[in-house]
Amino acid sequence: MSGVILKNLIKSYDGKKNVIDNINLEINDKEFVVLVGSSGCGKSTILRLIAGLEDITSGDITIGENLVNNVHPKDRDIAFVFQSYALYPHLSVYDNIAFGLKMRKYDAKTIKDKVYEVAKALNLEDLLNRKPKQLSGGQRQRVALGRAIVRNPKVFLMDEPLSNLDANLRVHMRSEIKRLHNKLKTTFIYVTHDQTEALTMGDRIVVLDKGKIQQFDTPDVIYNRPCNKFVAGFIGQMNFIDVNVENQCFEIEGHRFKTDKTVSGLVTIGIRAEKMITGDVKIQVAPEITEMTGGERIIYFSLNSNKCCAKVPMDYKIGETVELKISVDDMYFFNNESGEVI
Numbered sequence: 001m002s003g004v005i006l007k008n009l010i011k012s013y014d015g016k017k018n019v020i021d022n023i024n025l026e027i028n029d030k031e032f033v034v035l036v037g038s039s040g041c042g043k044s045t046i047l048r049l050i051a052g053l054e055d056i057t058s059g060d061i062t063i064g065e066n067l068v069n070n071v072h073p074k075d076r077d078i079a080f081v082f083q084s085y086a087l088y089p090h091l092s093v094y095d096n097i098a099f100g101l102k103m104r105k106y107d108a109k110t111i112k113d114k115v116y117e118v119a120k121a122l123n124l125e126d127l128l129n130r131k132p133k134q135l136s137g138g139q140r141q142r143v144a145l146g147r148a149i150v151r152n153p154k155v156f157l158m159d160e161p162l163s164n165l166d167a168n169l170r171v172h173m174r175s176e177i178k179r180l181h182n183k184l185k186t187t188f189i190y191v192t193h194d195q196t197e198a199l200t201m202g203d204r205i206v207v208l209d210k211g212k213i214q215q216f217d218t219p220d221v222i223y224n225r226p227c228n229k230f231v232a233g234f235i236g237q238m239n240f241i242d243v244n245v246e247n248q249c250f251e252i253e254g255h256r257f258k259t260d261k262t263v264s265g266l267v268t269i270g271i272r273a274e275k276m277i278t279g280d281v282k283i284q285v286a287p288e289i290t291e292m293t294g295g296e297r298i299i300y301f302s303l304n305s306n307k308c309c310a311k312v313p314m315d316y317k318i319g320e321t322v323e324l325k326i327s328v329d330d331m332y333f334f335n336n337e338s339g340e341v342i
């Protein structure tokens with residue numbers, strides 16, 4: 001059993017500000033958990049703390065059955081894949097993959113067998129004699145993965161491993177890594193700032209902001225039942241519209257809506273960009289900008305003076321005005337001050 005448990009985890013670099021601010025997280029054995037959040041929210045720091053590359057300020061880290069607070073990184077039985085791959089430039093692909101095994105004094109036959117097994121799994125068999133600089137980004141990425149999996153670690157930590165790849169290769173490697181996870185049946189903790197990566201790869205997603213967990217749940221729940229405005233805005237494209245609710249009624253651009261929620265006063269309404277033309281109340285807006293994104297179009301406009309956007313099909317009628325169709329059933333209600341969902 002190799003779950004990872006973080007208990008009251010705090011990290012401060014300067015003794016003043018907690019960049020990791022009391023994180024509690026229970027990751028199950030064999031689970032694929034994605035940490036997502038904007039730049040500087042503490043994603044890499046959490047991985048580095050789990051790996052032991054950074055000392056914790058307070059709290060506990062348990063890997064499997066073992067409290068590892070004071071365990072040396074090399075004895076934690078984890079493998080780390082970095083954004084930069086960190087391959088040894090002077091070593092061949094074979095030696096890069098074999099490196100960790102040689103350090104651990106495996107015998108030559110075992111090393112060879114393991115390297116070939118991994119090379120086969122990652123389709124690197126024809127590249128074993130090359131140096132890293134003779135490889136494409138995607139190939140280097142696979143070598144870095146190979147070097148990590150060859151040791152059979154209990155836990156994989158991956159810090160934005162796909163961010164150096166072009167868009168197509170990234171999509172391809174996403175499914176490769178998922179396949180690897182299904183095959184290895186090991187715990188994966190994967191960091192990204194890309195919401196699509198988080199939604200497509202994670203069994204569960206941790207949404208972080210300023211060193212704190214905002215929500216930890218399945219992609220479905222994170223997307224459909226965000227717990228606050230931050231999560232709703234970070235995952236997917238959501239519009240936020242300020243309204244004043246009286247007797248459970250409010251107006252958007254002069255159109256009246258009624259909610260059965262017991263709310264009153266200033267409230268922020270959330271509605272997803274793809275739900276702007278699927279409801280029953282028609283609102284005419286004048287788009288300020290329209291963007292072609294390939295299969296669909298995004299139009300930008302204002303509602304109650306809030307900047308909003310809608311995803312519409314390419315053949316949607318775009319003229320001086322555009323017809324939105326919104327429904328109160330697709331709206332989320334957020335506390336105007338705390339941002340908590342109502």
Ligand SMILES: Nc1ncnc2c1ncn2[C@@H]1O[C@H](COP(=O)(O)OP(=O)(O)OP(=O)(O)O)[C@@H](O)[C@H]1O
Nearest residue numbers: 013014019037038039040041042043044045046193
């Ligand atoms: N060695 C360090 N000394 C001081 N502050 C640090 C150090 N490493 C990170 N920080 C700070 O801790 C915070 C979290 O950094 P971290 O690298 O974990 O962010 P991140 O979520 O991985 O961001 P990114 O998406 O940009 O990689 C940031 O404010 C960063 O400036």
Ligand SMILES: [Mg+2]
Nearest residue numbers: 043044045159
């Ligand atoms: Mg980082």
